[in-house]
Amino acid sequence: MAASVRAHPWMGSSAPGVIEDMLREIGAASVAEVFEQIPQDHFRKSLLNLPPQLGSEIELKRDLLSKLKKNKSCEDNLNFLGAGVWQHHVPAIVDEIIGRTEFATNVWGSYQSDHGRNQAWFEFASQLGALLNLDVVQLPVYSWGCAIGHAARMAARLTGRRKILVPQFMDPERLSVLHSYCQPLELAGAIEIICLANSTHTGQIDLADLIAKLGPDVAAVYFENPAYLGNFEANAAEIARLARAAGAETIVGVDPLSLGIVKAPGDYGADIVTGPVQPLGVHMNCGGGVGGFIATRDEERYVREYNGFLVSIAETLTPGQFGFGLASSHQNSYGSREHGKDWTGNSTYLWAIAGAVYMSLLGPEGFAELGRLILARARLAEKLLAEIEGVEILWPASGFKEFVVRFDGTGQTVAEINARLRAKGIFGGKDLSGEGLGFGQSALFCVTEIHTTTDLLRLADTLKEVLK
Amino acid sequence: MAASVRAHPWMGSSAPGVIEDMLREIGAASVAEVFEQIPQDHFRKSLLNLPPQLGSEIELKRDLLSKLKKNKSCEDNLNFLGAGVWQHHVPAIVDEIIGRTEFATNVWGSYQSDHGRNQAWFEFASQLGALLNLDVVQLPVYSWGCAIGHAARMAARLTGRRKILVPQFMDPERLSVLHSYCQPLELAGAIEIICLANSTHTGQIDLADLIAKLGPDVAAVYFENPAYLGNFEANAAEIARLARAAGAETIVGVDPLSLGIVKAPGDYGADIVTGPVQPLGVHMNCGGGVGGFIATRDEERYVREYNGFLVSIAETLTPGQFGFGLASSHQNSYGSREHGKDWTGNSTYLWAIAGAVYMSLLGPEGFAELGRLILARARLAEKLLAEIEGVEILWPASGFKEFVVRFDGTGQTVAEINARLRAKGIFGGKDLSGEGLGFGQSALFCVTEIHTTTDLLRLADTLKEVLK
Amino acid sequence: WDEPLVMELGRPGARGQLFTLPDPESGVDTALPEALLRSDRPALPELTEFEVQRHYLHLSQMTLGMMGVSLFGTCTMKYNSKTSEFATLRPELAELHPYQHPETLQGVLEIMHDLDAILRALSGMDQFIFQAGGGADAAYTMAAVARAYWQDRGMLHQRTEMVTSIQAHPCNPATAASAGFTVINLPLEENGYPSLEALKAAVSERTALIMINNPDDMGIYNPEIREWVRVAKEAGALCFYDHANFNGVMGKLSARELGFDACMFMLHKTFGAPKAGGGPAVGAYGCSAELAPYLPAPIIAKSGETYVLDEDRPKSCGKIREFWGNVPQVVKAYAWARGMGAEGINLASDISVVANNYMDKKLGEISGLARSNPEISLRRMEMTRWSLQPLYEETGVDTFAVANRMADYGIDPYWMSHEPWLVPQPFTPEAGELWSKEDIDLWIAVLAKVVEEARETPELVKTAPHNQPIAQVKGEVFDDPSRWAMTWRAYQRKRAAAKA
Amino acid sequence: WDEPLVMELGRPGARGQLFTLPDPESGVDTALPEALLRSDRPALPELTEFEVQRHYLHLSQMTLGMMGVSLFGTCTMKYNSKTSEFATLRPELAELHPYQHPETLQGVLEIMHDLDAILRALSGMDQFIFQAGGGADAAYTMAAVARAYWQDRGMLHQRTEMVTSIQAHPCNPATAASAGFTVINLPLEENGYPSLEALKAAVSERTALIMINNPDDMGIYNPEIREWVRVAKEAGALCFYDHANFNGVMGKLSARELGFDACMFMLHKTFGAPKAGGGPAVGAYGCSAELAPYLPAPIIAKSGETYVLDEDRPKSCGKIREFWGNVPQVVKAYAWARGMGAEGINLASDISVVANNYMDKKLGEISGLARSNPEISLRRMEMTRWSLQPLYEETGVDTFAVANRMADYGIDPYWMSHEPWLVPQPFTPEAGELWSKEDIDLWIAVLAKVVEEARETPELVKTAPHNQPIAQVKGEVFDDPSRWAMTWRAYQRKRAAAKA
Incomplete structure (x- = not known):
């Protein structure tokens, strides 16, 4: 059939006669001959039954777009989902730079031939280090959860201990990843994960429980600031002090976008700092925008425990x-x-370039402004929602961009409310009801710099309507 | 107010203190002082009343997108409009290349510093020349209509004559532009535009009328192949021969996408060839994708009459x-x-780069394949529509991608039919009813490679439904 | 990269783009008339998709375009916002057809209508259109509108002259001449602009219109412009303000308040849209209510809450160009104006003029340079014409060589001067508001360095550039019909002929 | 470009991105706890938007990435379709949140479901997931699934060993070890792969799983692989096929037909998604129905005409990574598979193996190179490990120097070898199906040229590159705690200390 003799645009040697030329050079009579290492009975017996080739770019583009257009995006809908992936503004320049084919390609070369990319990576680490007030930043690992996993294992190796304390109110998604990195306990090297009680009044870690559990077998205490449910951990310095006194490492997870206004973790005693890379200029990508960073002080004992790529400046x-x-x-x-x-292996290094561009666009003032704006918008959202009958903010004005909204007083479930909001073009907060937190019908709302006051009023108005 | 002291991201010297530094260097006491050339009574008295600044990229992006989303695009609707701007496939690589900031920027440098761009321009001319079988191709002018205008003026200067013959069935949009370039007759140097009769049976130019009008005062004969109403001009060579015999130049307008299967105008006697650049890899852009080319043989008399930029290869x-x-x-x-x-002035030179990329992606086989596909799809569309009661194809199987559909037999106007189609996501053909062509309620439909058989069936089915 | 021509790349049968093969069973006749069948194969290259991409990526990297520092006078180098660039790439704009029913185009019509309002505010005019494909095309629009205006009055046969300054942008006389007007150029006098007396002598009942820039490319503002307009209007002529050099006065002046009937703005320069090496561009043309009936159609208007295209313009001069203009550039200009706001626009002209005066000060300290019109001591506007004549006389190094050499240091070549060169060995830097003081200082330092090189190693400068994709292009073929070659086929033919 | 660090650019107060200033009248309390207030200013650079753009454009131009010819073995350089790249940049994908209700995610779920079906067809497996962030993460997924499988049977305390080949990709032993398994590496024997006897001796009732690549990075295919799987399964172990080197066998082999329980594909290499200098990537992990209950959740399933996320997986091993994977890369892989079709995929492996054998022939003609396992005369698969040991012994020029020097001619540095280096001075070219014969010939010609240079001007090669953005990096600081510097602040501190 005619189609089969056309060269394929993605294959340089599919032009007519090229394979034949090469076979002639090789001295092989047929293509089959070059596969001579493979025993005949290894070749597949079943027919390779794939959907028909989309042989032209027109067909391929149309197929992709017709499918993708079935999605409903957070650009066309008003989104309040966060919890591990957050809808922040991605500056256009970031998209431009990471879309450059020089970067968005299969390259892996030498220190010299990849110099530009390596410099961008170093600038990512340098700028993130400036936000964290820490001297060593690794290129990002797969995700924040994975970063926490590696940090826990670093701490275990550093201390020779095999327990890690984590907050009870930890994101189940990240906790599940941490489990994978630490357990099961049947195998050698497992790390036991022990939960610390959180105050139901403030969401913060119960210091008494921490003191009780901080034994000589504890490798590390892990907490997040802000935490999964949105609240800040105001006792961060005290937790770190207690951990240090017990010979444990302090591992902290932070939101880098908060660091224009919130104290750098390096300044309240964190030993190993982790966090998400996605807020630093990466689209949500349906969860495919995540990456996680790990940072420490520049001490050899820490540096020698990193799992991945540390980019150092050097002379030539x-x-x-x-x-x-x-x-x-x-x-x-x-x-x-x-x-x-x-x-280690291929990770999420393109996001390091995105992060480098993002941070240099913002600068110190941009981060401060952004932090203040997010805080103001989130607090306004809390205020507007709290005015609705039956709706309650769990811990008002205690966090950064996320907060828990309780709907028990409305007589409706979060699932019902979210379905009604969805019909009106609003994606409500993450349903926490099934997570066993003890807060009944509650949802985790996320408000960022992309939400205008009008958006928040629309949420409040729609919610009122939906709850009627 | 606080906003005013913030530096603006688009102004390098808006950072605090920079203007003051420069004023100090200059020895000026105030900004007002540097405007000393302007008399006081020249400064505007009225307040500059502009809409409020969209001070952040977030606001700006949202404003733009919220407005643009009010449009209904030809990606989400099935479009059959052509007539000067056509919906063809734009390969992704074209968008990548012309979007590169090195090209999509304000640059104008030297032959050396702009070398890459200049080479791309030369490659545009070279490849288009290969399609046209002509040796000189100018960088594109504003539009096809403008190209025709310049070509007419070239012909008038070349011949010293002041009349141009054009087909009666000429696109009124292009004809209006040509008028602007040639007339009004009150002023010096005006060129009189005289219409040639077209056969109502074939759409082609009436050769007898041509012979009658081809006097010694005729500078040029202009025709298009395919013509405005879609049909080919099968007598192209004969027209050119007659024009030459009368001492007139033959100016032809061609669709470059037809040239993989249609004879090159350089091979049937065209002296000056014009055409649209937009089909060569440029999005419709609501009409902002147009550009026009002009090409001739490499004879000094022609070269010396070009108005714009001719890029020549040279040694260094x-x-x-x-x-x-x-x-x-x-x-x-x-x-x-x-x-x-x-x-001349700034024109549409970015589209020359688009065209260069487009043509090198297609190559000779791609153009042939594309031509055959468009022809097959357009003819299929004609066939499907002709099967509908009351619907008639004016000149079946006579053209390339456009054809006239007559709706007189349906008892409905094109405006009514198009409104109903539009409600079902279909943009029907251009309404010709008001153009005085004598074809009653008729519309010019355009079918290209982007239309699938399914699309055409959908058009036919929807039309049947709409006409019921 | 030592990049070959695309015509030399690839191999027979390679494909960069496939199209569906038509179904032979569809039963439709796809025959073409024999006389029109192409029998030869167009001599196009044959490459894979990747090879095309790689080739043009190489070419892009071989283009300095705004990768360094460009103080290209008269063109007002600006940052081209990627936010608006990306917005215009959206299918909601890119995939629109201008003949769609206006109800499906409300968003784009709204943006154009809003920009019209912004330009009205900036100029005092009553109606803008965006049909013109560049500044020159807007000047042509003026000529066409003037023709219609005088034709409507039955006086076109009499009003056949256009008066301008020798220092006006060449597009003004050129478009007026193309439109059929006789051009009268006024020479500059000692103040740097034509005298009012010369104008008075030039205008008459034959004058259809006057077309002027102010300030001009020397950075000189004509303080008698109000009187100019008065004199011209007394003679019945229309007055057109070519706002090519708007950057130094934007927010400060209103063309209408100064008495002009029409003006034009270059959206691709002043308003932050990229000019992309020469378009797509937009010359936004605005005029008074009196001239509005003569504008090319369509006009974007608002009817209730709906935006409409007004095509019914019986007195219209006709189309200047198909459709409504380079719409993506209009959107970018709108975005620029909204992103700047009135305050930002004012600040930008402040910065532009301050920065040019800063450059004047610094350039004045370099020996070998001379400022145009040295007798004028007043501070220049947003750009200044300079001359390298002293250096040229001293070293033989001309302005082309200096520009080429500056590129070796990452400085995009400067603009020299429009024709005629009233100043010998000219160059015209324009700092604008984009560039930082560091960039300007770098530009000045490089120029100083090259001036030094011109004295110490003149050959080095004359044979520059040495650090660009290619060496200096030898220009002698460009005017030699036997050797110029505008296409590869011409080049191959002439090369073969030369060898034979 | 001689590009400074971004930390050195800019000036105080410059802004690249503004944010709305909150309305002070909104009446909300935005105070932070005193203990958490940041009092210092982070030491970030301050630049305009244009300056950030220009800086990173410069850096992109200082990256050779696929601008030349890259035959980087084990990574299968492919063309990364811009069509699919642009599709994934659409808000319809980029602006999706994974917690959206699945009814709002039907398009992306459909694509992932369709790719699952394609991978099932290619491998014979029963279920794929895309959660793993790369090939190594997919290997880790295997380890996690094996843990859950054995834990479910109450045998995890006993099944604690993983058997692999010393030539398997390092990620296999490393992930198994991290998951808590004891790794047993089988050495290669004279045929180029570990013997069946060694495998029999290694597997036992303690074996949880075996993990292998086939062919390996030398281009050697283990013809006993069926027996391997049989032996391992007789011992009760799970068998994992690391399809990192799928390119030479795709369309030809089915992992399931060979008896494997699970396998993984690298969507970012084999399936044409860009790996972008190290991710985002996807290791698509597939397994038999028997292992499917242990997979990380969620599983994308179809229920009637609706796509759903199945989170209710009680036996699941838990999450390997948050959410469902790097979705844009999944879409790109789907696009690649659809654009190729079965026919194209088969042709690609044909071309890959033919082209490598062509290279083998041509490289064999260059003196100074040696093919690994010279005793094996059979034709290699899609890549071959070569050694520069003869050249090194003759000239002292090593494989690093040759790679650096080749870059000077526009050849992206090659892959040498994974650890351990079983072959001295290794390099591993892989032609794949992307590169034209011209590109391959160029690559070979450049290598031959550098080999010649190594003999004639060895210092030139040893000090290479000479034509890249920077000269050879001096590596001694990279293992020196007093001098390494992973951030600008560390560098400044150490530089200051060194000066003091």
């Missing part, structure tokens, strides 16, 4: 010129296989 | 290296002001 053969390369790289799994620190 | 100071520059540029209005050939 040209005096006065700088370049970049991977520091301490023998310790990763590429260098040491099963003896390496955990494992 | 490095032996064996090539570069590019503007040939014969003293003759344009930059070089000769009112004595130049017409005028």
Whole structure:
């Protein structure tokens, strides 16, 4: 059939005669001959039954768009979902830069041929370090949950201990990932995860419970600031002090967008800091925008425990010129296989470039302004929702961009409310009702800089209507 | 107010203190002082009343998108409008390349610093020349209509004559532009536009009328192939022969996408060839994607009459290296002001890069395949519509991608039919009823490679439904 | 990159883009008339999709475009917002057809209507259109509107002259001449602009219109412009303000308040849309209510809450160009104006003029340069014409060489001057509001360095550039019909002929 | 470009991005706890939007990434379709939240479901998931699934060993070890793969799973793989096929038909999604119906005409990573598979293996190179490991120097070898199906040229590159705690300390 003799635009040697030319050079009579290593009975018996080829770009584009247009996006709807992926503004320049084919391509070259990209990576680490007030930042791992997992394992190796304390009110998604990194307990090297009580009045960690559980077998205390349910951990410094006194590492998770107004974790005693990369200029991508960072002080004991890529500045053969390369790289799994620190591989490094661009667009004033704006908008949302009969804010004015809304007083379930909001173009907060937190019919709302006052009024008005 | 002291992201010297630094250097006491040339009574008295600043990218993006989303696009609707702007497939690579900031920016540098762009321009001209079988191609002018206008003026200067013959069935949009370039007759240098009769049976130019009007005062004969109403001009060679015999130039307008299957105008006697650039990889952009090309043989008499930019290959100071520059540029209005050939200025040169990328993606086979596909789809559409009661194709199977559909037999007006189609997500053909062509309630439909068989069936089915 | 021409790349049969093969069973006749069948294969290259991409990415990297510092005078280099660029790439704009029913185009019509209002506020005019494909095309629009205006009065045969200054942008005389008017150029006098007396002598009952820039490209503002307009109007002529150099006066002046009947703005320069190496561009043309009937159709109007296209304009001069203009650029200009606001626009002209005066001060300290019209001591507007004549006389290094050499240091070549060159060895820097003081200082430092090189190693400068994708292009073929080659096929033919 | 660090650019007060200032009258309390208030100003750069753009555009131009020719073995360089890239940038994908109700996510779920079906067809497996953030993460998924499988049977305390080959990708032993398994590495034997006897000796009732690549990175296919799987399964172990090197066998083999319980595909390499210098990537993990209950949730399923997320998986091993995976890459892989079709996929593996054998032939003609496992005369699969040991012994030029020097000619540096280096001075080219014969010939010609240079001007090669953005990076700081610097603040501190 005619289609089969056309060269394919994605295959350089599919032009007529090229394979034949190469076979002639090789001295092979047929394509089959070059597969001579494979025993005949290994070849598949079943027909390869794939959907028909979309042979032209027109068909391919149309197929993709016709499917994607079945989605309803957070651009066309008003979204209040957060909890691990947040709808923040992505500056256009970020999209431009990470979309450049020089970056968005399969490249992996040398320190010299990849210099521009390596510099962008170093600038990511440098700027994030400036936000965190820490000197070592690794290129991002797969996700925040994975970053917490690696941090826990670092702490276990650093201390030789095998328990980690985490808040009871921890995101079940991240907790599940942490479980995967630490357990099951049947196998060697497992780390036991123990939950710390949270105050139901403030959401913060119960210090008494912390003191009770901080034994000599505890490798690390992990907490987030702001926490899963939105609230800040005002006792952060005290928690870190207690952990240090018990010989445990303090691992903190932070929202980098809060750091224009919130104290840097390096300044209240955090030893290992983790957090999400997605807020730093990456679209939500249906969850495919996540990445996680890990940072510490520049002490060799920490540096020697990193699992992934640390980009260091270095000199070149040209005096006065700088370049970049991977520091301490023998310790990763590429260098040491099963003896390496955990494992690494392709990760989410494109988001490091996004983050570098994002942070340099904002600068110190931008981060401060952004932090203040988010805070003001979230607090306004709380206020507007609290005015609705039957609706209650769990811990008013205690957090940053997320907060828990209780709907018990309305007589409706979150599922019902969200379905009605959805019909009106609003994606309500994440339904917490099934998470066993003890807050009844409640939802985690997220408000960011993209929400205008009008949007918040629309939410409140629609909610009133829906609850009638 | 606080906002006013913030630096603006688009102004490098808006950071606090910079203006003051410069004023100090200048020795000026105030900003007002540097405007000392302007008399006080020249400054505006009225308040500058503009809508409020959209001070953040978030607000700006939201404003733009909220407005643009009020449009209904030809991506979400099934479009059959053509007539000067056509919905063709734009390969993704084209969008990538012309979106590169190196190109989509304010640059105008030297032959050396703009080398890459100049090469792309030369490749546009070279590839279009290969399609046309002509040796000289100018960078595109504003539009096809403008190209025809310049071509007519070239012909008048070449021949010293002041009449141009054009088909009666000419696009009124292009004809109006041509009028602007040639008339009014009160002023010096005006060119009289005279219409040639078209056969109502074939749409083609009436050769007898042509012969009758081809006097010694005729500078040029202009025709399009395919013509405005879609039909090919099968007598193209004969028209050119007659024109030449009468000492007139033959100006032809062609659809470049037809040239994979249709004879190159350079091969049937065209002297000056014009056409639209938009089909060569440019989005419709609500009409903002148009551009027009002009091409001729490489004869000095023609080259010396071009109004715009001709990019020639040249040697550089490095032996064996090539570069590019503007040939014969003293003759344009930059070089000769009112004595130049017409005028030029910023035009649509970015589309030349789009065209270069587009043509190299297609190659000879791609153009042939595209031509055959468009032809097959358009003919299928004609067939399906002709099967509908009361619907008639004016000149079946006579053209390329456009054809006239007569609705007189349906008892409905095109306006009514199109309104009903629109309600069902279909943009029907251009309403010709008001153009005085004598074809009653008729519409010009355009079918291209982006229309699938399913699309055409949908059009036919919906039309049947609408006409019931 | 040492990048070959695309015509030299690829191999037979390679494909970059496939199209569906028509179903042979569809039963439709796809035959073409024999006389029109193409029998040859167009000599196009054959490449894979990746090879096309790689080739043009290389070419993009071989283009300096705004990657360095460009103080390209008369063109007002601006930041081209990617926010608006991305918005215009949306299918909600890119995939619109201008013949769609206006009810499906409400968003784009709203934006254009809103920008019209903004331009009215900035100029005092009563109606803007965006049909013109650039500044020159807007000047042509003026000529066409003037023709219709005088034709409507039955006086076109009499009103056949256009008066302008020799220093006006070439598009003004060129478009007026193309439209059929006789051009009268007024020379500059000692103040740097034509005298009022010369104007009075030039205008008469034959004058259809006058077309002027102010300030001009030298950075000189004609303080008698009010009187000019008065004199011209007394003679019955229309007055057109070419706002090509709006950047230094925006927010400060109103064309209508100064008496003008019409004006134009370059949306692709002043209003932050990229001009992309020469368009798509927009010359926004605005005029008074008196001239509005003569505008090219359509006019975007608001009827109740609905935006409509008014095509019914019996006195219209006809179309200047198909459709309504380069709509994406209009949207970008709207975005620029909204992102700046009145306050930002005012600040931008402040910065532009301050920064140019800062440059004047610094450039004045470099020996070998001379400021145009040295007798005028007043501070210039947003740009100044300079001359390298002293350096040229001293070293033989001309303004082309200096520009080429500056590119080696990452400085985009400067604009020299429009024709005629009233100042020898000219260059015209314009700082605008985009560039930081650091960038301006760098530009000045590089120029100073090149001036030094011109004295110490003149050959180095004359043979520049040395650090660009290619060496200096030898221009002798550009006016030689036997050697120029505007296409690859012409080049191959001439090369073969030269070898034979 | 001689581009400074972004930390060194800008000036106080410059802004690249503004945010609305909150309305002070909104009456809400925005106070933070005193203990959490930031009092210092983060030491971030301050630039305009344009300056940020220009800086990162410069950096992009200083990255060779696929601008030349890259035959980077084990990673299967492919063309990354811009059609699918642009589709994934659409708000219809980019602006989706994974917690949206599935009824608002039908399009993306359909695509993922369709790709699942395609991968099932290619592998014979019964269920795929895309949660793993890369190939290594998919290997970790296997380890986690194996843990859950054995835990469900109450045998996890006993099944604690993972058996693999020393030549398997490092991620297999590393992820298994991280998951808590003891790793047993089988050495290669004379045929180029571990013997069946060694496997038999290694597997036992302690074996939880085996993890293998086939073919390996040397281009050697283990013809006993069926027996391997049989032996392992007789011992009760699970068998995982790491399809990192799928390109040479795609369309030809079915992992399930060979007896494997699970496998993984790298969507970011084999399936044409860009790996973007190290992710976002996707390791698509597929397994048999028997293992499916242990998969990380959610599973995308179809219920009637509706796509749903099945979160109710009581035996699930838990999450490997938050959410469902790098969705845009999944869409790109789907697009690749649809654009290729069964026929295209088969052709691609044909081309890959033919092209590698063509390279083998041509490289074999260059003296100074040696093919790994010279005793194996059979034709290699889609890549071959080569050694520069003879050249190194002759000239002292090592494989790093050759790679650096090749970059000077526009050749992206090659992949050498995973650890351990079983072959000295290794390099591993992989032609794949993307590159034209011209590109492959260029690559070979450049290598031959550099080999010649190594003999004639070895210092030139050793100090390479000479034509890249920077000169050779001096690596001694990378393992020196007193000098390494992973951030600008660390660098400034150490530089200050060194000066003091």
